[in-house]
Amino acid sequence: MGETFLRCPLRTPRGRCLVSLPPGGEFLVGTPELVGRPGDQGFCILVQEMVAVRLGVASGTEGDSSPAGDENHFTVFFIQREKEERWSLGSLEFTAPASSDLAIRWVTALEIWIYHHGVTRPKSLLVFINPAGGRKKAVETYQGQVASLFALAGIHAHVIETSRANEARDYILHQDLCGFDGLVSVGGDGTFNEVMHALIERTQRKAGISEEDTDTELLPPHLRIGIIPAGSTDCVCFATVGTNDPVTSALHIIIGDSQPLDVCSIRHHGKLLRYSVSLVGYGFYGDVVSASEKHRWMGPVRYTYAGVKAVLSNRSYEGTVEFQVARLEETSPRDQTRCRSGCLVCSESSKYLLAGNEEKQLSESEGCTDGEWQRVQGRFLAINVTSMSSACPKSPEGLSPCAHLADGTADLILVHECSMLSFLRHLTRHTNRSDQFDLPFVSVYRVKAVRFTTSKVEDCEDGELPAQARKGLCWGTCQGESPLSCWTCDGETLSHADVSIRVHGQLIHLFARGIEQAPRML
Numbered sequence: 001m002g003e004t005f006l007r008c009p010l011r012t013p014r015g016r017c018l019v020s021l022p023p024g025g026e027f028l029v030g031t032p033e034l035v036g037r038p039g040d041q042g043f044c045i046l047v048q049e050m051v052a053v054r055l056g057v058a059s060g061t062e063g064d065s066s067p068a069g070d071e072n073h074f075t076v077f078f079i080q081r082e083k084e085e086r087w088s089l090g091s092l093e094f095t096a097p098a099s100s101d102l103a104i105r106w107v108t109a110l111e112i113w114i115y116h117h118g119v120t121r122p123k124s125l126l127v128f129i130n131p132a133g134g135r136k137k138a139v140e141t142y143q144g145q146v147a148s149l150f151a152l153a154g155i156h157a158h159v160i161e162t163s164r165a166n167e168a169r170d171y172i173l174h175q176d177l178c179g180f181d182g183l184v185s186v187g188g189d190g191t192f193n194e195v196m197h198a199l200i201e202r203t204q205r206k207a208g209i210s211e212e213d214t215d216t217e218l219l220p221p222h223l224r225i226g227i228i229p230a231g232s233t234d235c236v237c238f239a240t241v242g243t244n245d246p247v248t249s250a251l252h253i254i255i256g257d258s259q260p261l262d263v264c265s266i267r268h269h270g271k272l273l274r275y276s277v278s279l280v281g282y283g284f285y286g287d288v289v290s291a292s293e294k295h296r297w298m299g300p301v302r303y304t305y306a307g308v309k310a311v312l313s314n315r316s317y318e319g320t321v322e323f324q325v326a327r328l329e330e331t332s333p334r335d336q337t338r339c340r341s342g343c344l345v346c347s348e349s350s351k352y353l354l355a356g357n358e359e360k361q362l363s364e365s366e367g368c369t370d371g372e373w374q375r376v377q378g379r380f381l382a383i384n385v386t387s388m389s390s391a392c393p394k395s396p397e398g399l400s401p402c403a404h405l406a407d408g409t410a411d412l413i414l415v416h417e418c419s420m421l422s423f424l425r426h427l428t429r430h431t432n433r434s435d436q437f438d439l440p441f442v443s444v445y446r447v448k449a450v451r452f453t454t455s456k457v458e459d460c461e462d463g464e465l466p467a468q469a470r471k472g473l474c475w476g477t478c479q480g481e482s483p484l485s486c487w488t489c490d491g492e493t494l495s496h497a498d499v500s501i502r503v504h505g506q507l508i509h510l511f512a513r514g515i516e517q518a519p520r521m522l
């Protein structure tokens with residue numbers, strides 16, 4: 001690998017250090033030359049976490065360096081961990097002795113090792129910016145905080161600012177994506193969803209797989225998706241990165257992180273309605289989302305408004321929930337574990353998910369009984385199916401704190417009819433560390449599939465919602481009580497109440513690594 005091993009004294013803003021790049025090129029290590037001199041500090045930078053290395057000194061926070069006449073200096077740009085899962089761009093300048101070619105040799109060696117350890121880094125990205133999403137700052141966010149980082153890392157970005165809904169979808173479905181290593185969505189959960197749906201659909205079409213076939217094994221797309229959060233909820237970004245920060249997300253993309261994610265398909269009589277990666281909810285959350293849609297003009301506060309309204313109305317809905325329990329006996333929605341970077345439960349699941357026939361593999365290897373179907377009938381305030389914790393800034397632990405991102409299962413939470421105060425008790429536990437499932441009217445199961453059937457009522461053919469019900473909660477309060485709620489699927493309202501839900505293990509991959517357990521500081 002040419003000249004890749006270096007070790008020599010160099011001057012840094014942290015003092016004079018003996019700097020070395022050990023064989024294998026995994027770390028850049030600096031030890032203070034004069035031990036005990038106040039102010040001198042050592043360092044250890046992971047080459048995998050280096051964004052770039054440049055000849056010259058850094059002249060600005062954006063990572064610009066000025067090589068002109070500065071051939072004795074070089075700058076290393078790397079990931080720096082901040083509080084609460086946030087990452088920032090750190091830089092460290094090095095000064096080599098005058099009239100030596102040491103700086104150039106260091107830059108060459110580090111570039112070689114960054115390339116060697118960065119095989120999963122994207123070189124070319126297709127970026128969709130939704131200027132209409134969230135607080136309408138997506139363009140500013142991308143241009144101001146992300147574009148310069150991609151440029152510093154040498155990533156070519158083909159940027160499309162969408163002028164209408166479904167423009168990203170049409171592009172993904174009909175254009176040649178061969179030159180790209182990944183897609184990036186700059187916007188909220190809605191924009192990410194549009195990109196994800198189109199990518200899954202494109203992949204199945206190209207492979208000749210019908211998405212309408214209930215039993216089909218869907219093919220995972222080979223392109224990863226990056227999310228630069230610029231929406232009003234950004235739940236998927238928060239649950240997979242641990243923070244909603246554009247710079248942190250950009251850095252995860254740059255270093256080529258990869259996080260598999262389970263995806264649920266939601267069908268009505270076999271016909272595909274939507275895919276979901278976070279919450280599919282009937283009752284409370286269905287009512288909140290459908291009511292908030294009518295108040296988009298309020299901005300993000302519409303969710304709080306609709307939430308208060310739904311709590312006060314304390315509506316419960318009748319129906320039958322059937323579900324196939326997951327056979328991962330060693331995990332449960334109440335086992336107090338958390339899915340974190342490098343999660344063992346998810347990597348164990350990868351083995352059988354990758355092997356193809358997951359059902360067969362598991363029963364053969366573990367001798368456990370196939371996930372049997374169970375049935376619960378009654379009145380429910382909320383039926384939630386979530387294939388991840390669905391954590392967000394307002395609920396840092398999420399709807400189901402122990403759910404896994406990529407174990408091929410979802411958690412089914414049934415909140416049975418109860419008083420408004422009891423339901424409020426359950427809801428407030430989402431914002432603190434108390435167990436929201438430790439209540440007599442709440443039950444939770446780890447499942448592979450769910451079926452929901454409403455009790456048949458007049459006006460509701462075949463579980464299809466009448467137009468008023470789809471438009472929102474108002475039907476209940478203004479025109480008499482509606483017997484049906486509606487399903488919300490990652491923020492979209494579905495048009496049918498009778499649905500079946502199935503988990504597709506690790507169907508997509510994001511440029512993320514899950515939430516880190518114990519942040520390491522430089």
Ligand SMILES: Nc1ncnc2c1ncn2[C@@H]1O[C@H](COP(=O)(O)OP(=O)(O)OP(=O)(O)O)[C@@H](O)[C@H]1O
Pocket residue numbers: 129130131132133134135162163164165166186187188189190191192194230231232233234491
């Ligand atoms: N130029 C555009 N004009 C209007 N809508 C667009 C445009 N580009 C994309 N969209 C659509 O806007 C929808 C909402 O986008 P996004 O989720 O980013 O915003 P949001 O207001 O934060 O919503 P959410 O509540 O889902 O977070 C997406 O479904 C997307 O299809």
